[in-house]
Amino acid sequence: MTTTVSGSQITFNDNTTQNTSAYGGGFAFRNRIINGGMVIDQRNAGASVTINSSTGAYTLDRWEGRGEASQGVYTMQQSSTAPTGFNKSLLVTVTTADSSLASGDNYYFRQIVEGFNIADLGWGTASAQTVTLSFWVRSSLTGTFGGAITNASTSTRAYGFTYTISSANTWEQKTITITGDTTGTWNTDNSGGMFINFSLGANADRQTTANTWSAISSVIISGATGEGSIIGTNGATFYITGVQLEKGSTATSFDYRPYSAELAMCQRYFQLIKFGTVIAQNTTNLLSNFSLLCQMRSSPSIGKTSGSIAIGDMVSAGYTTTSTPTLSAYDNNDIRVNFALAGFTGLTAYRSYQHEPSSGSPSLITVSAEL
Numbered sequence: 001m002t003t004t005v006s007g008s009q010i011t012f013n014d015n016t017t018q019n020t021s022a023y024g025g026g027f028a029f030r031n032r033i034i035n036g037g038m039v040i041d042q043r044n045a046g047a048s049v050t051i052n053s054s055t056g057a058y059t060l061d062r063w064e065g066r067g068e069a070s071q072g073v074y075t076m077q078q079s080s081t082a083p084t085g086f087n088k089s090l091l092v093t094v095t096t097a098d099s100s101l102a103s104g105d106n107y108y109f110r111q112i113v114e115g116f117n118i119a120d121l122g123w124g125t126a127s128a129q130t131v132t133l134s135f136w137v138r139s140s141l142t143g144t145f146g147g148a149i150t151n152a153s154t155s156t157r158a159y160g161f162t163y164t165i166s167s168a169n170t171w172e173q174k175t176i177t178i179t180g181d182t183t184g185t186w187n188t189d190n191s192g193g194m195f196i197n198f199s200l201g202a203n204a205d206r207q208t209t210a211n212t213w214s215a216i217s218s219v220i221i222s223g224a225t226g227e228g229s230i231i232g233t234n235g236a237t238f239y240i241t242g243v244q245l246e247k248g249s250t251a252t253s254f255d256y257r258p259y260s261a262e263l264a265m266c267q268r269y270f271q272l273i274k275f276g277t278v279i280a281q282n283t284t285n286l287l288s289n290f291s292l293l294c295q296m297r298s299s300p301s302i303g304k305t306s307g308s309i310a311i312g313d314m315v316s317a318g319y320t321t322t323s324t325p326t327l328s329a330y331d332n333n334d335i336r337v338n339f340a341l342a343g344f345t346g347l348t349a350y351r352s353y354q355h356e357p358s359s360g361s362p363s364l365i366t367v368s369a370e371l
Contacts, residue, residue: 031255032117033196034062036135036243038088039259040266041078043305043366048077050095051109058370060090061266062111068220069105072098072231074200076109082241083136083171085254089241092200097234107200107231108222112152112371113245114297115193121180121247123151123194128180133161133196134251136242138171139230146199146227148208149178150216152192152371157184158216160208160224173242175251181213190297192371196245199223200238201231267293271300273365276355278311278339280347286311286339287328288355296332296369307363311339311353319347325365335367 040061043049049057051065052073058064059076067073073096082089090109098105121129133149142165150158159181163174187193199207202223208214210224230238242254257265271293278288292300308320321339329336339355347353355365 029117029255030244030246030252032113032131032245033111033243034265034269035060035262036241037086037254037256037262038063038078038090038241040263042266042270042272044077046078048075048093050075052096058270059109061270063090063109064112064370065092065109066220066222067107068206069098069101069107072096072105072107072201074107074231079239081138081239083138083173086136086241089136089138089239092230092238092240094200094231094234094236097232097236098201099229099232101201101203101229101232103203103205105201105203106206106220106222107202108147108197108220109200110195110197110222111243112192113194113196114371115152115187115189115191118186118193119188121186123181123186124184126182128182129247130177130179130249132175132177132244132246132248132251134173134175134242134244134246135240136171136173137163137165138169138239139165140168140235140237141228141230141233142166142168143228144226145230146207146210146224148195148197148199148221148223150195150197150221151181151184151186152195153185153187155195155218155220156216157181157213158208158221159213160210160221162210162224162227171239177249179213183213195220196243197222198240199227201229202227264294268295268297269368269370271296271367272305273367274356276337276365278337278353278355280349280351280353282349283347286347286353288337288339290335290337290365292333292335292367296367297371298369299330299332300335300367300369302327302330302335302337303366303368305364305366309339309355309363309365311355319353332369337365 079091328338
């Protein structure tokens, strides 16, 4: 292959070109959004998750749904409906409408971008860099909709944006260019650096002026003045994919990464443990050390998926429990899991047992370091 390089412009032998000026001088990690193509869904494998006032939850990896109001309910799930060039999207479906938004009412989904991944943008300084947010969207509704970018450290700065869906049930690409914030506090470590919120409907006190930076009072701002509402229409659908946040004032082609690389980036925040060896400390307690698949963002919390945890050996019948295991020691590379749980009796001290899913006991251990 013959290529010609002139400044930031690369011309390939088929006369296609690629400009690297918006990438910070290279191709690595151009898109600051993780799983923007919606291809990773470790928790749910395509199953829907219900979001309401008491159930804010991560659904597809790195994407969190929130419902900060008492009436509206919606589901989120991975979908195979996607525009050309993509094969997955995130689907929102309203199952209980909230057509009268009161003070504080707020429905949205978001990605929290880690501070390390925005450090080079220089936000909060005089050298703040311009960024461009782009995405593909499709909805059963038309009109003006919105979102907001806020600082995750103190929620005191917000930039609202709006976009227009012109045709129902048709994929459309949207692009928003955002001038970097020269004030405010923007974390540049392993804590949350930036909230990128997509509004599904919000009261005016949870919106901000579009296309400008505004000071806010430590509340979650999810949308912009003048936006419409998805949550207000029962049965409404909203799809999104190809979400990209990049340095520069021009949206470039979507930053496709190998599936294995995207999965590993997601596993910094969430992992599933399917198999492992556990050791009986006595007749009722089991303990195991697990090496994590990759270094996580911070020391994680532990839980389990629905169902029972199955433990078995080559000698005796298996044991199950519906309780959640606990951490007795941990860091962001390895964890020690204590299975001192009701239901395990008759174990042989110091014997090795195997934790593995089965058709009768499908539960897996979850390890989370989400922001």
